[in-house]
Amino acid sequence: MITCKRKEKEMENVFYMDHPLIQHKISMLRAVQTGTNEFRKLVEEIAVLMAYEALRDLPTEDVEITTPLETCMTPMLSGKKLAIVPILRAGLGMVNGILTLVPSAKVGHVGLYRDPVTHEPHEYYCKLPEAIGERLILVADPMLATGGSAEAAVDFIKQKGGTNIKFMCIIAAPEGVERLHKKHPDVQIYCGHLDRCLNENAYICPGLGDAGDRIFGTK
Structure with missing residues (x-):
């Protein structure tokens, strides 16, 4: 079983993964x-492991199943609607991993780019599944740096009616976690590893470079 823990300021709804497989793959x-x-491939594998934990509170209900030996009542997901919303473009790298666990989930997209001077996000695309207010929404982005893109993505989703939102990232800077949690304390944040800080160019250190470039080979 993957376990989560809180650290740093013990912020409610902020969880850090401590499973050795996740840490090994992040390295x-x-x-x-x-x-x-x-x-x-590593991004997809990490997304599977992290989503397993982030979705552990999905509701279930007992249904009747006929086994080769007898009929029994056994738990299955209770029809909770799920949406995966990657932040473009790097978040796309996590989608297939999450879909491995929940292949029936709908997928939306939020497109943001970061201003090279102010480092603040600007929206260029937002398309969400229908009935978004009835869905558990898992927002995915490998990097939580300044927190601006994550904050903006959650803002857009809430403006469209989304309320039950979780955010999943592979690595994060303390500055990003604090900003997202402060603006959206109701959103559960699942983080693979908390790094040291942001540098003068707002990149996570030690980090892993530009996740989008490394996923799509455009570095």
């Missing part, structure tokens, strides 16, 4: 010699 992601194909 492999960081390595400069990790190529595009391996990097992409």
Whole structure:
């Protein structure tokens, strides 16, 4: 079983993964010699492991099943609607991993780019599944740096009627976690690893470089 823990300021709704497999795979992601194909596979594998924990509170109900031996009542998901919303473009790398666990989930997209001077996000695309207010929404982005993109994405989703939102990232800077939690304390944040800080260019240190470039081979 994957376990989560809180640390730093013990912020409610903020969870850090401590499973050795997740930490090992994140270390492999960081390595400069990790190529595009391996990097992409690692992101998907980490997304599977993290989503397993982030979705542990999905509701279930007992249904009647006939086994080869007898009929019994056994738990299955109770029809809770789920939406995966990656933040473009790097968040796309986590989608297939999450879909491995919940293949019936709907997928939306939020497109943001970061101003190179102010480091603040600007929206260029937002398309969400229908009945978004009735869904559990899992927002995915490998990096939580300044927190601006994550904050803006959650803002957009809430403006469209979404209320039950979780955020999942592979690595984060303390500044990003604090900003997202302060603006949206109701959103559960699942983080693979909390890094040291942001540098002067708002990149996470030690980080892993630009996740989008490394996933899509555009570095």
